[in-house]
Amino acid sequence: SQTIHQWPATLVQPVGSPLSLECTVEGTSNPNLYWYRQAAGRGLQLLFYSVGIGQISSEVPQNLSASRPQDRQFILSSKKLLLSDSGFYLCAWSVSSGEQFFGPGTRLTVL
């Protein structure tokens, strides 16, 4: 069966520090991968998606970047965090049937 992992689960970082969030998927090959951000009590904002290794599409201009160094690994990064980067970051994967499955999320607090 397929499994999606995200780490860390929670993170507290100072403004201006770098960020690296990791997502890995098990049990499937060549998935589409997605990064979302969810502000407190709000909806899901798609940040990046990837249809293959090295292929990254950005949905909104921002302080973040994404990379996909391996088929089932998706990384979200920032060189300098802003207060507005705080939120709940969710990784998800999908295959051709359209079903999209979310990871457990990373709670990021920027102070």
Place this chain on the structure above:
Amino acid sequence: QQQVKQSPQSLIVQKGGISIINCAYENTAFDYFPWYQQFPGKGPALLIAIRPDVSEKKEGRFTISFNKSAKQFSLHIMDSQPGDSATYFCAASMLSGNTGKLIFGQGTTLQVKP
């Protein structure tokens, strides 16, 4: 035209009642409509999904009703239970594209009172 509008924003239902959440879309190219359930501090979980070739899909107490001509779809939760208290998101996607991108509604917070 890429938006999915969801209502109501919040909903309070008595235990045993029916919860109804509605969504509307504009893009007629959408051909996949899932619903997600999210508990606080957790990732959204796929609940049920429908494609436009059927008007209704039922899984246990959860039913999606789909009205293609009105470009609307809704989630019905029968015999609502306190354990159903969560945030629900509708979404839409074009399976014909290879991105699998979902366009999400704004979410509905459901509270089921015992």
